[in-house]
Amino acid sequence: MATIPLLTIDNLHVSVEGKPILQGLTLSVDRGQVHAIMGPNGSGKSTLSYTIMGHPRYQVTQGRILFNGQELVGMTADARARAGVFLAFQYPTAIPGVSVVNFLREALKARFGGDVPVKEFRKLIKEQMVLLGVEESFASRAVNDGFSGGEKKRLEILQMALLKPALAVLDETDSGLDIDALKVVAEGINRLRAPERGMLLITHYQRILNYVQPDVVHVMIGGQVVRSGGKELAHELEAKGYEGFRPVEVTS
Amino acid sequence: MTPEKQQPPINVGQDYEQKYGFHDPEQFIFKSERGLTRDIVERISEMKHEPAWMREFRLGALDRFIKKPMPTWANTELLNQIRFDNIHYYLKATDKSSQNWADVPEDIRKTYERLGIPEAERKFLAGVTAQYESETVYHSLREDLTKQGVLFTDMDTAVREHPEIVQKYFATVIPPGDNKFAALNSAVWSGGSFIYVPKGVKVEIPLQAYFRINAENMGQFERTLIIADEGASVHYIEGCTAPVYSTDSLHSAVVELIAMPHAKIRYTTIQNWSKNVYNLVTKRAVAYEGATVEWIDGNLGSKLTMKYPAIYLLGERAHGEVLSVAFSGKDQHQDAGAKIIHAAPNTTSTIVSKSISKDGGRTTYRGLIKVYKGATGVKSHVRCDALLLDERSRSDTYPTMQIDEEQVEIGHEASVSKIGEEQLFYLMSRGLKETDATTMIVNGFFEPFVKELPLEYAVELNRLIQLEMEGSVG
Numbered sequence: 001m002a003t004i005p006l007l008t009i010d011n012l013h014v015s016v017e018g019k020p021i022l023q024g025l026t027l028s029v030d031r032g033q034v035h036a037i038m039g040p041n042g043s044g045k046s047t048l049s050y051t052i053m054g055h056p057r058y059q060v061t062q063g064r065i066l067f068n069g070q071e072l073v074g075m076t077a078d079a080r081a082r083a084g085v086f087l088a089f090q091y092p093t094a095i096p097g098v099s100v101v102n103f104l105r106e107a108l109k110a111r112f113g114g115d116v117p118v119k120e121f122r123k124l125i126k127e128q129m130v131l132l133g134v135e136e137s138f139a140s141r142a143v144n145d146g147f148s149g150g151e152k153k154r155l156e157i158l159q160m161a162l163l164k165p166a167l168a169v170l171d172e173t174d175s176g177l178d179i180d181a182l183k184v185v186a187e188g189i190n191r192l193r194a195p196e197r198g199m200l201l202i203t204h205y206q207r208i209l210n211y212v213q214p215d216v217v218h219v220m221i222g223g224q225v226v227r228s229g230g231k232e233l234a235h236e237l238e239a240k241g242y243e244g245f246r247p248v249e250v251t252s
Numbered sequence: 253m254t255p256e257k258q259q260p261p262i263n264v265g266q267d268y269e270q271k272y273g274f275h276d277p278e279q280f281i282f283k284s285e286r287g288l289t290r291d292i293v294e295r296i297s298e299m300k301h302e303p304a305w306m307r308e309f310r311l312g313a314l315d316r317f318i319k320k321p322m323p324t325w326a327n328t329e330l331l332n333q334i335r336f337d338n339i340h341y342y343l344k345a346t347d348k349s350s351q352n353w354a355d356v357p358e359d360i361r362k363t364y365e366r367l368g369i370p371e372a373e374r375k376f377l378a379g380v381t382a383q384y385e386s387e388t389v390y391h392s393l394r395e396d397l398t399k400q401g402v403l404f405t406d407m408d409t410a411v412r413e414h415p416e417i418v419q420k421y422f423a424t425v426i427p428p429g430d431n432k433f434a435a436l437n438s439a440v441w442s443g444g445s446f447i448y449v450p451k452g453v454k455v456e457i458p459l460q461a462y463f464r465i466n467a468e469n470m471g472q473f474e475r476t477l478i479i480a481d482e483g484a485s486v487h488y489i490e491g492c493t494a495p496v497y498s499t500d501s502l503h504s505a506v507v508e509l510i511a512m513p514h515a516k517i518r519y520t521t522i523q524n525w526s527k528n529v530y531n532l533v534t535k536r537a538v539a540y541e542g543a544t545v546e547w548i549d550g551n552l553g554s555k556l557t558m559k560y561p562a563i564y565l566l567g568e569r570a571h572g573e574v575l576s577v578a579f580s581g582k583d584q585h586q587d588a589g590a591k592i593i594h595a596a597p598n599t600t601s602t603i604v605s606k607s608i609s610k611d612g613g614r615t616t617y618r619g620l621i622k623v624y625k626g627a628t629g630v631k632s633h634v635r636c637d638a639l640l641l642d643e644r645s646r647s648d649t650y651p652t653m654q655i656d657e658e659q660v661e662i663g664h665e666a667s668v669s670k671i672g673e674e675q676l677f678y679l680m681s682r683g684l685k686e687t688d689a690t691t692m693i694v695n696g697f698f699e700p701f702v703k704e705l706p707l708e709y710a711v712e713l714n715r716l717i718q719l720e721m722e723g724s725v726g
Contacts, residue, residue, distance in 0.1 A: 097696030110683030
């Protein structure tokens with residue numbers, strides 16, 4: 001008997017300020033899988049990630065997003081997060097005056113509905129900081145305030161590790177990273193691959209896929225998935241460029 | 253189909269009424285009739301058994317008050333609603349000031365207990381004065397400080413007991429003709445703190461004054477004078493609350509600080525008047541060579557506040573700092589700011605102003621940086637950040653720079669922002685409810701101020717902010 005997929009997106013249409021961006025996107029992710037979504041600028045990749053997380057500016061005009069069989073459309077972002085959806089932001093927002101450690105404590109409390117004992121919490125954070133190669137002072141700095149690109153992405157991975165989502169959407173997590181930072185972040189993602197967890201890795205370039213092996217690759221153009229395949233699809237893309245995947249050619 | 257953007261249910265000071273807004277039955281041994289006359293001024297002076305010079309000072313100030321027009325700037329609409337003839341200018345609730353809480357009349361003592369003052373005194377203060385209506389009802393100073401020659405009394409006692417110091421400094425920083433409200437205070441002043449810290453004495457633990465208005469249509473006009481002699485240091489904290497009434501009260505203080513060479517004075521205010529109080533205060537400091545003055549100024553309450561703490565940097569390398577926050581809710585206008593006058597070379601200053609407006613509240617930053625010719629090597633930095641929590645609220649910034657010297661470094665940054673949709677979404681995407689996310693952003697915004705407060709006040713201020721952000725609907 002087939003179980004319900006972790007994430008089912010069915011004929012999704014999304015507009016931003018009246019302008020249609022996603023136009024009938026369909027996609028399904030199973031537990032334990034990593035799906036890469038590749039597409040050129042303006043194909044709607046970030047719109048997809050914001051829509052899954054529930055950003056109020058992204059209007060779903062048609063279609064469904066089922067998470068564990070539950071409709072996400074209509075739920076607020078915080079409710080989705082508490083249910084186990086996570087978004088690693090392409091451009092994480094600075095929250096001046098709020099320390100990383102206080103922010104993480106509140107986020108954990110919200111996600112799991114209770115205080116984590118102080119000692120255990122400290123241990124958790126410390127472990128992750130060591131794994132991600134950040135200094136101890138990181139915890140007392142204000143969230144993303146004056147952070148380098150690499151620090152911001154590390155904090156996103158750190159949050160993902162603590163919040164243990166069932167579905168993680170990683171929006172261009174590789175952008176703006178030098179090769180060393182990319183490796184650290186990719187290792188962080190690999191550590192979190194788990195049989196009960198699904199991941200959507202949204203990227204413009206094939207580069208990160210050298211470090212994080214996807215189970216499925218989707219090519220997204222014009223607000224639709226135009227092709228899906230195995231990881232070899234990423235290499236084909238690298239060779240042919242996105243031009244070779246324009247819908248007109250796919251359908252011809 | 254997407255979730256609707258909900259306004260977080262926020263109420264400013266929703267617990268004010270129960271926590272601070274109560275009032276005791278009015279008891280007094282003297283209450284002046286409404287309005288201000290020469291006779292009332294003479295009566296106040298007489299009841300205080302003042303020397304002739306103070307009586308003359310008051311009467312001269314009264315003339316100036318009457319002659320001076322109302323300010324024609326700031327919120328003139330609210331200012332012109334003040335009914336000077338409806339105010340009781342002097343109210344004496346008890347005829348003694350005690351050094352022991354047990355001796356304070358029961359009603360008044362209970363008020364201060366409810367406000368947590370005796371408890372705070374036991375825990376973390378070196379001295380306290382408590383002013384109720386026009387007069388100080390309690391004061392104390394730790395014995396070791398008394399032995400070191402520190403003077404901490406109410407201003408009236410100082411006039412009687414330390415005339416040589418008072419006469420030398422009183423009204424030298426803020427003369428009675430400075431502005432209409434300083435003139436009013438000079439005519440009818442009562443209470444306030446007098447502090448003198450002798451050469452080289454460092455008062456490590458804060459001294460506090462707590463000002464309470466109890467009666468309706470009351471005017472409170474305390475007068476504070478702090479002198480830190482050479483190399484001395486002191487931290488003074490004032491707090492203030494009043495009952496919630498439907499008609500207005502007036503609080504108009506004058507505060508003068510004198511920091512002698514290499515002295516340091518920090519003056520912290522947490523102003524939490526009820527929303528029927530006009531808070532029109534003149535605060536000014538002078539800092540001599542190598543001295544430091546810091547105004548830490550928090551404005552949460554009142555109907556209209558007009559307050560621009562000033563620092564005159566008169567000696568080389570003197571340093572001034574003003575760090576202020578304002579929170580303006582429904583029917584409130586916080587018109588606050590800072591003035592720094594660089595009158596000597598190599599003087600430095602910093603102004604940080606942070607304000608939040610919500611539910612139609614207004615905040616205004618009004619500031620002045622002046623550098624005199626010859627004051628070379630001056631460094632000054634001004635930063636004003638305003639946060640608007642909704643469309644109905646308003647914030648204005650009026651920074652003035654008068655720079656008459658070329659060899660200076662002056663920086664100014666200002667920002668007005670709405671609670672960022674992106675900040676909210678980021679926090680909510682981690683599971684925080686909208687109200688919790690907003691509170692977190694607001695607390696972060698105020699953090700530079702809060703971290704300058706003694707821990708106990710920081711905790712209290714965070715709690716106040718949280719209460720103000722929490723919705724009545726869950």
